[in-house]
Amino acid sequence: MININNINLYNHLTLIKNNEKSSSGEFSAFKYGYNFSRDVADFKNKNVISFSGQKLSKALEYVQEVKANNKLFSLIQFDSQKLDGILEGTVFEGISLENFKFLCEKLENILLIRGCSNSCSHCCTNAKPFVPGKTGEINTMGWEDLKDLADSIGEIKNRLTFNPIEKQLIPFRDGDPLHLKSYDDKGKPHNITEAVKYFYDKTGIPLYLTTSGWDKKETWVQKAAEELTENTLKIPDSINNIAISINPFHKYMTRSVELEKASEKAENIEEKMNLERLSQQYRQKYVDRMSNVLRTFLPLFEDRKAVLNIVFAPALKKNSGYDLNATQQLFKEIVENNSGLLRYPCNVRQIIAEGRAGRFFDEFKLPWNDRDMKHELTIDVNGKVILINSATGKITPTEMQLNFRNKDKKSHLGQNE
């Protein structure tokens, strides 16, 4: 269980110091993150007015008053008591203003999809494929919930006259957002481009996407990606980046590298040739897949809306096929089919020693010493607010729950099952 003393989430009121658990057994960074008894005493001293029955209109009056006096800075500096009611009728209703402020300031991810079938051997979140069929479990944010969330942020933005969330958001952690298929109440599926469009239209908040690609025959994803290119050209601010990951760790390439290694140990020529042929087939499958991805996003490279992320394993003997040399060779093969890309810079970096990537390191040790201290504040597919340790992927639930239609469903937790 996580040590709440070490949670490194900036808190504008007081540092998280309490190590207690709630009655449900969950650590509540939010409940204990603030000095509630001190706040209550403060509120009593201030003789706070009750807005009972007219909370929202009083809150709106207060916003106007602050605006008229030109004292507007950011949500954090508003008096929470006087804003009481501003969340009425939204998915955030029921959450305290202090927690809402904290959420807006520190929110990083809104998970639209959980679980991944790419099975990359370097996956630092240990993502697993979602196996449908478990009653009451979801791995995708429902379309109505996604719309309610965007509408709510948009509505609060209108009420406040400024955006309470002033940054990009990331709609994934252990899944590939390009594969999103979110169903509405009538059973109609919606793709990632529809999600980006709707979210940006209502909130003005750009999303940051990353993808490990798709096979061309996956027509749902191919169509979504083509639409995404078109939409990003039309509304560039709706996306900060689409980062395309090229690496030798995707399941096709891992298979190819391992078959190649097995062929070197084969006892007879027939077996060796067979393994080499299979290895080449998997490699070609990956090259074709990624070549198609790059072609699809090609118009977005000029303005750096699409970028390439190249990752490789440390230079150890056991990592042949996965090291920088091997990765450069693979990259060359893929880019040869898209030579226009050679003039654009790409991000090249070594993988981090987390999750499944541990196998590529001699010593499974983190490059930083505060692994328990980095947490990402995240809204899960069911509207539950969770903390994800960005070093270990470990999830800690908080007591915050948005009013989602799927709030009683269990989220597919991937690595934390």
Ligand code: SF4
């Ligand atoms: S690295 Fe990304 S694409 Fe690969 S399995 Fe993990 S979540 Fe999926």
